[in-house]
Amino acid sequence: MNDPERISSAVPVGAAAPDRAPIQPAAPAPAPRPGEPAAASGRAEAVGRRREILYFALRDRKVLVGLGILIVFVAAAVVGPLIRPGDPDAFVGPMAAAPSREWWFGTTTFGQDVFAQFVYGVGSTFLVGLFGGGLAALIGMTVGFVAGYRGGVVDEILNMLTNVVLVIPTLALLLIAAAYLTARGVLVEAVFIGLTSWPWAARAIRAQTFSLNTREFVDLARLTGVPSWRVIFGEIAPNMGSYLFMTFILLFGGAILIAATLDFIGLGPTSGSSLGMMMYNAVAWSALQLGMWWWFIPPGLGITAIVGALYVMNVGLDEIFNPRLRKM
């Protein structure tokens, strides 16, 4: 016993059956019961949950009001151009006419039809919101999910990227872009907004992913050999479905506001029309001083109503997705 023995991994294993025995329990398999389908994927469950959310969504007044307003504007954007076909910026009417039966929203100083500009502008506003907000949501979710799921060095790099984009002065960037891109459409503007407005979403999603990642069901999926992307989209993302949806709505509204601001200070698209550019033109041609209220009120109200409807919907959805806030 005086001779000490060095041990690192040296515990002999007791009597053991070395060969691999089948471990499957040998209980006789009972016949499958009729009417009881195999324990299958979560598709049916997801559908059930979606239906439940739809049920509550359609009973929530905030969601209904927001949705109603949005539908009215979408309808205007779709139907309007059919009523007033042709170039919305064409000089078609009398100059500086107040609203009348013929010119519903009046005309500009140059005889352009304000109604035609308005419905066209609503369309491009939705376009900017959808593409700009959609792109920002896509980048924000990808960065947030990957950073939160991978952690470590990947997280640090993505975090750095997020912070860099966060502190870039968007306006200065756009001024430079405007100098080089002489012809800019609405889509270019949307892409620009999408590329610069995602950081807060990425941060929020990263934090949520981080906390869900420590839950054991994520480990269990990994232990089953499920690939990373499916762990993220099949296990983690469904747990923050409402959050993702709200992120998109907020990015959507945010993109519209940013676009309106850019348009208003003259950095908007060089071609096409938008609500922000209508306001820019109205102010540039002194509509305010001339008392031509019909030139700037419709676009101003339009932007306010669309963004307001999105935010009201967001509050309502909060109540729907979070069962504890539901009014039963």
Place this chain on the structure above:
Amino acid sequence: MLTLDRVSKVYKVGTFGGKDLPAVRGVSFEMGPGEVVSLIGESGSGKTTVGKMILRLISVTTGRISIDGTDIATLGGDGLRAYYRTVQGVFQDPFSSFNPMYKADHVLGMMRRQYFSGLADADWLAKVEASLQAVNLDPGQTLHKYPHQLSGGQLQRLLVARALLLDIRYLVADEIISMLDASTRIDVLNLLGELRERGLGILFITHDLSLGNYISDRTVILRRGNVVEMGATAKVFGNPLHPYSRMLIAAAPQLHRKWAAVAAELGAGGGPRPEGCLFHRLYPPDRPAGADGERPTLARAEDDHFVGCVRLDGEGACS
């Protein structure tokens, strides 16, 4: 053979990962087929960390875990899938092991997608039912329910059933008994015994000494990430050498004794023996390190019975 060779884990905690938290320090043991090894330790001693490292859910900081000679850190893709076909685990907390968005049988559905995608519905169902039967679960009562509609014990057994779908050779069972009531507990213990008979190696993680004693062939006692004593269960329990294990075993609640009586006895010399550190008597501090420059953390006291230093860090003199 599943081998842990001086495995350590240091968690980075605090802002910017500035602080180190050593959770497991130089743990080595082996587990063969058909063998039940119980890993015993108080809360926070690193048991779950060891289990998760074996399941490759967290990386090892230093050291090596290997199966039949292959370092599991090198596995990836198909190799990892093959590893998970052989080694599976059941986690400590059944409620957090299920995704609340899905029905409980989602954990079985994932298994099917990964490993049995070619199986016909009827065959799959038969397999599931056989597995459920083995853990005493009624398929009609457990399938198609949300996790919150099932009890902790049912969920725990469903997790065991999930692991049994594969022809595994090793099972890491992290406190799987603590959620169960007395009668189910016996059922699951007997199931584990039955599985061992068929050649399954089980790492039975527990803080319950009597359970460890009941089921295991070998015992590893962990304290603050260090192995303080390990060996054949009969030897560790019959003749505990380390003061900590002695205290643990003496302090285990016994049906016929009150704690006050045990405490009095411990205070009266039943506790740490005065003769100092057995490890350093067996392995004097001035003795040169081994061939690879590493100092052992355990000394052999008798056949299949090893003891660590009285001081937890195991560095320098302790007596």
